[in-house]
Amino acid sequence: MMIEVLIAVALVGALVTFVAPNRIAGKLAFAISLVPAVLSLWMFTAFDGSGNALLEGTLAFESHYEWLQLGEYSISWFVGLDGISIPLVVLTTILVSLAIMSSWTPIDDRESQFYGLVLFIEANLIGVFAALDFFLWFIFWEAVLIPMYLLIGIWGGPRRKYAAIKFFVYTNVASLVMFGAFIALVFGLGDSVTSFALPEIATAMLEGGPDGFLGLEGTTLTSVVFVAMFLGFAVKVPVVPFHTWLPDAHVEAPTPASVLLAGVLLKMGTYALLRFNFTMFPGQVETYAVPIAAIAVISVIYGAMLALAQTDLKRIVAYSSVSSMGYVILGLIAYTQFGVGGATFQMVSHGFISGLMFMAVGVIYNATHTRLVTDMSGMADRMPVAVGILIAGAFGYMGLPLMSGFYGEFTIFFGAFQADFAYAPLFTSLAMFGIVIVAGYLLFALQRTVFGPYELETDYEVSRAPLHDVVPMFVLLGIIILLGVAPDLIFEMITDAVDPILNGGEL
């Protein structure tokens, strides 16, 4: 029942916060969000699951209730956690708490609605990572869109309306494509499945796959569904060329929404890729390995080049997500223990690091009211703590050893070199070149903003950030270093859950 408690606390908390007076909404939401954060940490320590949730495996905190019958298929409330999902749930709860605290300064309008929506997103994100029935999962998946649309649309920057609509349309169309494809697959599987439970569908897929549907042969249907679902999730990730909504959404979104968007929402895409495409369609993964690896490498290099060309600090961080998520795709397509495990590790690691970067940029923006690299210079004098954290975050991004980014990228490259699709070492070497560009644009940006004489011309007094802006960043930095020093905290449980995927369903 623990997962239900997490979701229920966030949902009820969202309602309570929504009707609470603006004055106390921020503190109230933070207090409420501590409950799931602490509970999920306890669940993390008490975690006793093994194997993969969809294949051979024992779930932790499982609950399974019949919900309703739809024709021949039953839909159930089916949630549970395995080694892949529990780190992501913890990532979500911690990041939400910290994001709420970091919003106390910038959010000064309609606070109760803002924090209510943040808690509502938290409930659905936990649901996405815990749900094991397709319908339940899809409901949580889609329900994340509406509050994020509103967060960007109401509290965002000058071009917020455009960015919000673009975000909503892109991701919703992608979801529809994916949804239709998956339903066709379930119908195509015929009598071998009687419910929308993902483990049942995964088993049916590994034991023969669909017979065909709507005039498509079984194998054609499998290919069509694989491609359609890949495209549906690729928009969410996002990979080049479906990435254009991301910089717009990120730049216009208020800081806490950016933190959640980069920290957790992008992981929904890669998480779903892992759960659906890479678990249920091992044959197709082999067939499409080369094009997917090419997409991953292009995302890495092109995303980094785009970041290099930006002058807006937030845009730089936003584009860098495109390239970081490219690494995750590369790790997944490597289809080796270190590749897929490293990709999952990188999802968690990137969640914390990008959250930290967006918070740091947000704090600097609050103080200076500009994000343009060209306007800033010598920030180190005025805001030593915030700038120090920004630098530390940037090093994490670049993959400095003993920070989580290093371990994630290292295992991905290690796994990708071992991959057995054509030209795997070539693709990996190309992707590794991305690190150089990442280091380049981050150092270039830092050099111009942080060092040198202080030259910012502004009517505001630029001073140190308040304590409640700095605390969340220190917590994140601590986690990043902790994961960098002791990656086995989560890497062991991740590989335990990854192994069945690679061994064709066996432990």
Added chain:
Amino acid sequence: MAVLELPEWAALAPALIMVATALALFVFDSVSPRSTNRSLLAGTAAGGALASLAVAVWYTAAGVGTPTIDGGRGEIEPIHGLVVDQLALYFMIVVAIVTALIAVASYDYLAGHTYQAEYYSLVMLAASGMSLMAAANSLVTIFIALELASLPSYALVAILKDNRGSVEAGLKYFLIGALSSAIFLYGISLVYGATGHLYLADIAAVLEAGDADGFGGLLGLGILMLIGGFAYKTASVPFHFWAPEAYEGAPAPISAFLSSASKAAGFVIAFRVFTTAFPLEATQELIGIDWTIAFVILAIATMTIGNFAAATQTNVKRMLAYSSIGHAGYALIGLAGLTADGGDLVMGAAMMHLLVYGFMNTGAFLFVALAEHWGVGRTFEDYNGLSAQAPVACAALVVFMFSLAGVPPFAGFWSKYFLFTGAISIGTTAMLAVAAALVVNSALSLYYYSRLVKAVLIEDPLSDRGALDQPTGLYAALIVAAVMTVALLAGFGPIAEAATDAAAAALA
């Protein structure tokens, strides 16, 4: 075993309670004409509707009208021409829900209006008619119930006597209504001419026995005219032209009433007549055409025309009116998907959609009622930035809009999904086209529904507005509708079961 045995006529209680409430309101009006005691009037109306709802839910749960084990249909026929089975009870529930919401919401909306008692008694009278429509199973009782529901509706649309729009809308509604009634009645007479019966089961018996040979053309024309009558009542193409005018001119709660309850009642008649009186195979043999083709065409045309027209509106109430036409198209899938060997899944899905629609569409129109109460104007621009002053009402509106568009997790997604899979599972080319049209139109509808969300939440207001009050009744009805639109998700199991069982029993 029943704890207490009720007489047979008690099966009609949900409808009879509506009638009794209407009469009680007439008595109030006679004792104290021009009464402005709004609490008493609205309370009586809401109480009556809730009592009717409670009884209908109780009957459904207790299994009134459930097919019996020994093969009987389990229907209770208190008088010849009125039947109570699960189908009837299901739609009585829908009508009672909408009526209760409308009665509560009207408490504030009618503040300051002149015709208080008349308004509530007309609402209850129309609700009685709709409840009886759910139970009618003879073409005569159907027509009487239809007129009982329609005549008060004409008056209700025009009840804002000082408002030209309202009076004009009432007149248009009345003229088209009269024309449609005439067409419907003519259809009845042709069916009677071809089969010699008005009782639905007898018509089917004659057709199946082949006693109507040689009257195929007559019967076909009659069926076409009956379809015309339903199309009018459910605001389907091509008899939809009255709807935007009437919904726009009418007081907003009445627009909600007509577009939710009245539409559902129109559909129950269509379901009953076409499943009971005109068995597919026998009818097709006689007139040479499968009548579901008519509904396939109507469904696609109605949803497409409704949605495209809605997308181009600048007036919120008209947008909702056209979207209501679009939703009639979705519900028509329930009739288009009937086949010789079933279709209970798709008909059940249409019934679910009408129940869900009863909450979400009523709620949407009640928000318009709230906006009219505040006097903020009628266009999308006028609604700009309302959420800063009325966050709770706007949150409810967001729920209604996304539910109408069919976005998860709201109930509208489920009913549309059930319609979609129902249509796919039939598997004919026509039904695949219908399913495709459903998806395309839903995607299109997201555009104009989210436009309203964008207006109230994201845009800044054009001008400074005074403080907005929070009328208790309207807020209460709005929040109940919103909570139900979300909460139906948890209870969809029993609803889906009740709807598909009722559909299966009606098709058997």
